[in-house]
Amino acid sequence: MTKPVMILGLLLLFFTLLVKAEEPLVAPKPTEPLKQIDFKDPIPFGLPPVEYGLGEHSDPASRLEQALAARTLKLNYDAQWGYLRDVLKALQIPESSQLMVFSKTALNPRIINPENPRVVYFNDDVYVGWVPGAKKMEFASVDPxxxxxxxxxxxxxSKEPHLVRSERCLACHGGDSSLRIPGLLVRSFLTDRHGRPISGYSQISHDKPLEKRWGGWYVTGTHADMTHLGNLFNRDAIEAAKTNPALRANLKHIDQFFDTAKYLNPHSDLVAHLILDHQVHGHNLITRASMEQQLGLRSDVEQQLVRYLLFLDEAELTGPLHGTTDYQAWFEKSGKRDASGRSLKDFDLQTKLFRYRLSYLIYTDSFNKMPSAARHRILQNVYSFLTASLAELEQSWDVDPDAFPVQERQAILQIVSETLEDLPEFWTVSK
Structure with missing residues (x-):
């Protein structure tokens, strides 16, 4: 047995044994009722039928490796960028999605710092990490x-470059911050001048107020009077920002901090940041709901997912907010549109992230290929909210009816009815 396989096996065994000692480590049969667990309980994702790390995969990075192995795709090497540009093109990731992080909270901490930040590129399903001077690129790709x-x-x-599975990532990407499943992380940590974390938050989502986000990240874009923790490093600057919260805010350029010529572009777009913050936690909730159904378990993750997909606890924005690249235009163009030209990817960026508050993540493979029973329940609950009376919104959903007007809910119903495949029969729209 090779060393990487042994390491993966030990990791899978470790996470499997995290379930309660009195519970049998056997996945229930399909006919057995779902077993109630707490949302904070670990998920034994090494067990059948999930069997993380084993079997076939259908995530974007796995498909890329399959194409490389079959020699139906070739990656060209560049002296400056390595395989970066070809990888982004093959995975259909825009260069404008580039985000720069200088906190030492990921791989390659020895070379990541405010003068040599790591960059992350992403689309709806896959994330790519790259650092100038690093020996390897990193991929985090969501399998349904x-x-x-x-x-x-x-x-x-190399004449035949290949993607190699990484077992070491689960040390961080399988804990509390990723919901105890193999998931994704976005953190916000203020750092010293070397990028070493000082204080911050281990889990960022669209529910977190902007003033707590983006510590350890560069941010380019304007956000009116709103504040955030981006662009701040060194204890002196952090201390100065306490009396001047606008310090290093509303920046359109960050080349005063480091040599941006080392990167594909000199931006870390604010709008892309907002999407990453929403998307990562959304993916983790979807994965957790899917795994619980596969393993015959049930927590309140589906209720949390429904609220998250509907942005019911979204932190208020007080825009206008603007990025510094064409990322916003790319993102909106990629959305599915109804006959009236409306899309769940249409931005608001004034008081909320999106004009129509139901997440575009319902179009991803991770949502649509989850076990049908779980998908059906989630869509049923989303539909119940969108068709609820004003009294039901207030009493059953703890939502101010004025904050989610009926016109918006009706528009969402119509958009989904025209754009989402395999729509349940109960999803009807009043004429």
Whole structure:
């Protein structure tokens, strides 16, 4: 047995044994009722039928590796960028999604710092990490049933480059902050001048107020009077920001901090940040709901997912907010549209992230290929909210009816009815 396989086996065994000692480590049969657990309980994702790390995968990075192995795709090596540009093109990830993080909270901490930040590129299903001077690129790719799959690609010229599964990532990407499943992380940590974390938050989502986000990240874009923790490093600057919260805010350029010529572009777009913050936690909730159904378990994750998909606890924005690249235009163009031209990817960026508050994540494979029973329940609850009376919104959902007007809910109903495949029969729209 090879060393990587042994390490993966030990990791899977470790996470499997995290379930309560008195519970049998056997996945229930399909006919057995779902077993109630707490949302904070670990998920034994090494067990059948999930069997994380084993079997076939259908996530974007796995498909990329399959194409490389079959020699139906070739990656060209560049002396400056390695395989970066070709990888982004193959995975259909825009260069404008580039986000820069300088906190030492990921792989390659020895070379990541405010003068040499790590960059992350992403689309709806896959994330790519790259650092100038690193020996490997990193991939986090969402498989519909097995969660986030991690890969690495050596940054050196090769006739046959290949993505290699990474087992070490689960040490961080399988804990509390990723909901105890193989998931994704977005953190916000203020750092010293070397990028070493000082204080912050281990889990960021669209529910977190902006003033707590983006510690350890560069941010380019304007956000009116709103504040955030981006662009701040060094204890002196952090201390100065306490009396001047607008310090290093509303920046359109960050080349005063480091040499941006080392990167594909000199931006870390604010709008892309907002999408990453929403998307990562959403993916983790979907994966957790899917795995619980597969393993015959049930917590309140589905209720949390429904509220999250509907942005019911979203932190208020006080825009206008603007990025510094064409990322916003790319993102909106990629959305599915109804006959009236409306899309769940239409931005608001004034008081909320989106004009129509139901997450575009309902179009992803991770949502649509989850066990049908779980998908059906989630869509049923979303539909119940969208068709609820004003009294029901207030009493059953703890939502101010004025904050989610009926016109918006009706628009969402129509958009979904025209754009979502395999729509349940109960999803009807009043004429």
């Amino acid at each position: 049933l097995k969660g986030t799959i991690f890969y690495e690609l050596a940054v050196k010229a």
